[in-house]
Amino acid sequence: MALYPRFLAVLAAVALTSTLAPPAFAQRSQNPNEPQATEGSGGRANRGRSERAPRGPSPERVRADVQGHLTALGNTCQISEAKLLGQSADANKTSMYEIACATGPGYILLGSTPPSATDCLVLAASAQQTRARDPEADVGTQCTLPANDNAQAVFASYAKEAGMDCAIDGAAIVGAASDGAIVYEIGCAGTEGARIQKSATGWTRSSCFELASVNTACRFTTPAELAATLKGWLAGSEAANCDVQQSRFMGQNANGVFYEASCAGADGVIVRFNAEKAVQQVYPCATAQPIGGGCKLTTTPPAATPEA
Structure with missing residues (x-):
């Protein structure tokens, strides 16, 4: 199942320009034999003068911009870190950011109109799918902030919210539902796991028993x-x-x-x-034959034929 196809298409189309600021001052080389510029009556000479290099926005400015985009999206992420990754090379100069949140997953955010964001877990799952098809494929922008290396903690939090009280031994994004909700599979050590997804009214859970009955096998739950x-x-x-x-x-x-x-x-x-x-x-x-067609896992021997 496709994961946020619209966002990923836009993400792939953004050509980033470097935002790494050079040193505050780019000093011209000085030749000791070259005459030094002096200040004349017409104004200050430019030769030999230190030139101030362009600088990126301050961390405070980046955080404020990101907060504005999150507010527009209705996203409740409490920003713990925000990094400007770059801008598109077109006339729109769309900014791209990576965000870490106090809880839950981080995001790659596009400051487009309207803004859009995809969480780091979705991007990582999409990259895994792409590399499974072609190990050399370009998987695009991924989250790199250390705080966003928290997949297992996020999965565990989601499982608890969905009412799963077990020791988790495996978890992954397995796709998206028809309404766009991300579907997660949670494996439990020694017992049944489930697939969970969040809707506007809360979490729903599909047990691996139920999924097996419709020929959908859970990756992290064994027979x-x-x-x-x-x-x-x-x-x-x-x-x-x-x-x-x-x-x-x-x-x-x-x-x-x-x-x-x-x-x-x-x-x-x-x-x-x-x-x-x-x-x-x-x-x-x-x-038990009248119950749902009877047993399928147990072979019941036929009744003995009476002796003549």
Whole structure:
């Protein structure tokens, strides 16, 4: 899925001119044999005079400009550092900045009309996708401020906001939703992970169990972690002794949410849970055919043929 295609196209089109200020004074070389200029009645002579080099805007000016652009965007970043990267070579002289924020990701910001910004995590993910296709490809401007090397902390913060209480062992941007919201995948050590995205009303979460049921595999959640998750949900129920080997999400209806488990050395089960994952009913595979088409992970032997 494309990541902020409009911004990235504009970003690629910006030809930066250097903003590194030369020394405050660019001194002409002095030849001891060359006559020195003197001040005449017509005014001060220019030869031999130190010439002041052009200087970039002050850090205070850069911060003020960046704050104005962020305000226009409705972005609540509390600026901890702002750096002017350059200006476009065209007549518009569009400025580009890198910003670090007190919390959350930093941004590459274009001071265009209107301004636009993309967070550093999105740019890094786009670069990774591009390099996967062509290791020698130009991936454009990337965030370089040390404070913006904080991807794992940002992912952990997002996971907590989305209600994920686990030890994170992997995280990445995996694309964008149809409304443009960035989709993140979060992996949890030893248990089920999820994909999360933020909307105007808060975070939404899609479990890796549910994603697997529509043939979308989570990168950071293994089948063994899914099985361990389901095993944990069975604690205290009549299926607690099931040593879960395989597991699958089957769907839900007005009565609850249904999962199948295959059990080592025993008949598998289909289990109905409520929204809080408390077990409501257990159906042995031998009698569970009416439940969503029955068990798929456990092969139930046919009934024995009566002797003549």
